Amino acid sequence: MADEVLLETPLAGLHRELGGRMVPFAGYAMPVQYPAGIMAEHLHCRARAALFDVSHMGQAELVGEGAAAALERLTPADVQALKPGRQRYGLLLNERGGIVDDFMVANLGGRLMLVVNASRKHVDFPLIESVLPAGVRLRPLPDRALLALQGPEVAGLIPTGMSFMGIGALEIAGIPVIASRSGYTGEDGLEISVAAEQAEALARHLLSLPGVMPAGLGARDSLRLEAGLCLYGNDLDEDTNPVEAALVWSMGKRRRMAWDFVGAEPVREALDNGPKRLRVGIRPEGRQPARAHTAVESGGATVGEITSGGFGPSVGAPxxxxxxxxxxxxDGTSLELRVRDKALPARVAPTPFQPHRYAR
Known part of the structure; x- marks a missing residue:
């Protein structure tokens, strides 16, 4: 809608000052790129360090006795086994075994911290609240911003002593933050939760560090695609089963024995009998990228659909x-992609397309 009023993150003024090209995304005005361009931002993140504003994401705390067990009613992730100072990836499911959202959950000792997708927080938070017993509360944190500093040089710029998926409270330039060693690029890096009123000061400090440049949604998307990471609304939705999405690894072994979460039966059925379709990596041959909703064909028949696609700057190919x-x-299966009414050759390929470089 032309008259849609877009929300802004605490860094909106800084984005404009830096020449960010603002576009609507999940109800927010967000920078898709800066003057250097998506390709330069992408490659800089792979080589050095890039700073992303992800404050549009939904942050919340789950507090009270039994919070982890309550959350497990909606997710097959093993939340109760999460030790203090650690976080993991999980899925919220519906009765059909479809994915309501994917999210991060962290044990901060005495409370759980959740990060959900911007486009889904209005769905996720009421859903979580609907299963909470007396004494457990969900506290949304709209007064916090979220920054992602990603790239191989981050560990040298901000040493934390944490390994991949570690999380804890620390100070950066005198500003108290909650930082996790994680991200959405396939690179080492940090995701940093900070009070909204201190977000701009933190961002300016991070951008002043050697080798750090700002990066927008465009580079974030091409980086996560090369890393083989899903985007909710493209690769995952409420009609997608975790098994067909190739996300069985996110389901705890204990949870796959108890089957005591919402949507367990359809998930179990797909695991036992195999899903009708599977999420795979696809490498188009030649230079023509295949975008989302491109039909996948075999022998002239439609056999699937592209959900995310583009040019991979680090891979040097679509x-x-x-x-x-x-x-x-x-892997290696030959397919055709229907691009501009031409059948272009492609093949199934393993993901990630660009090796992950997490600090294991």
Missing amino acids: VAMGYVRRDLAA
């Missing part, structure tokens, strides 16, 4: 992810 019929999901 890359894509999508769902194909299970019998065509093996």
Whole structure:
């Protein structure tokens, strides 16, 4: 809608000052790129360090006795086994076994911290509240910003002593933050939660560090695609089962024995009998990228669809992810992509397209 009023993050003024090109995203005005351009921002993140504003994401705390067990009613992630100072990836499911959202959950000792997708927080928070017993409360944190500093030089700029998926309270330039060693780029880095009123001071400090440049949504998308990471609304939705999405690894072993979460039966059925389709990596041959909603064909018949696709600057070639019929999901399988009414050759390829460089 032309008259849609967009929300702004605490860094909106800084984005404009830095020449960010603002676009609507999940109800917010967000920078898609800065003057250097998406390609430069992407490659700089892979080589050095890039700063992303992800304050549009939903942050919340879950507090009270039994918070982890309560959250497990909606997710197959093993939340109760999460030790203090650690976080993990999880899925919120509906009764059909479909994915309501993917999220991060951290044990901060005495409370759980959640980060959910911007486009889904209005759905997620009421859903979580609906299963909470007396004494457990969900506290949304709209007064906190979230910054992602990503790239191989981050560990040298801000030493934390944490390994991948570690999280804790620390100070950066005298500003108290909660930082996790994680991200959405496939690179080492930090995601940093900070009080909204201190977000700009923190961002300016981080941008003053050697080798750090600002990066927008465009580079964030191409980086996560090369890393084989899902985008909710493209690769995942309420009709997607975790098994067909190739996200069984996010489901705890204990949870797959108890089957005591919402949507457990459809998930179990897909695990036992195999899903009809599977999410796979796809490498188009040649230089033409295949975008989301491109039809995937085999022998002239439609056998699937691209859900994320574009040019991979680090790979130097187009890359894509999508769902194909299970019998065509093996690496190396030849396919055709229907791009501008032409059938372009492609093949199923392993993900990530660019190796992850997490601090294991």
